[in-house]
Amino acid sequence: MINHFSLSGWHKEKSQELSGKSYKNIYTTVIDFEVTLDLSGYILPTAEVIASPSFDEYLEAYIGDENKCKEIILKKTVLWEYDLLYKSILDLARRRGYRYNLSVTYPQSNLIVKAMTDHSFGKNVRTYGFIAAPISWLYKKKFDKLQSQFKMNTSASEWFTQNSTLIEQYITTDQRGGRVVS
Structure with missing residues (x-):
């Protein structure tokens, strides 16, 4: 799940290297600035569970299914105006004179929660997955239309x-658009 965001500004610098009798262009990525800010304190602790057609029917289908390799997959998402935030940060950077590339990312972790069957066949497939992978692909039934x-x-x-x-x-930038180093 998203719990922070990373902002970085970068540009490419070109240099030339002699290669035999000719010059070869070399491009190096230069990081002008990087920052990671914690968002976890802004995420509400409770989530709305979305299932199709309904959560109760979803669970009944899982419980009623006799597949010995079944699993429930819950995908966690955080709803927010990511595009608006990017545009606001980009606007701020341009007003400050920064003309190079800007990256705003939301690294994600702990996105997926899986609940697997307790059947011995399913346990063996998971335990010996490297051997049983083809078997699990044939038999495994994923209930993966569940989101929080x-x-x-x-x-x-x-x-x-x-x-x-x-x-x-x-x-904070200098005249050329690069970061001012104090």
Whole structure:
């Protein structure tokens, strides 16, 4: 699940290297700034579970299925205005004179929760998965249309307003658009 975001500014620098009788262009990525900010305190602790057609019917289908390799897969997502936040940060960077590449990413972890059958055949397939992988692909039934959607306790706009000064400190630029190093 998303619990932080990373912001980085970077550009490519070109140099030439003599290769035999000719020059070869070499491009190096230069990181102008990087920052990772924690978002976990903004994620509401309860989620809405989304299942098709309903959660109860979803569980009944799982329980009623006699497949010995069945598993439930729950995907966790965090709903937020990611595009709006990116545009706000990009606008701030451009106003500060930063003209190079800007990356805003939301590294994710702990996205998937799996619940597997307790049947001995299913346990053996999991235990000897490297041998039984072809068997599990044939027999495994995935109930993977289940999501838990978390919300943020603040809008992306409000979060940006609260953190723009901190972000701006990382996007302080010189005349050429590169980071000012003090």
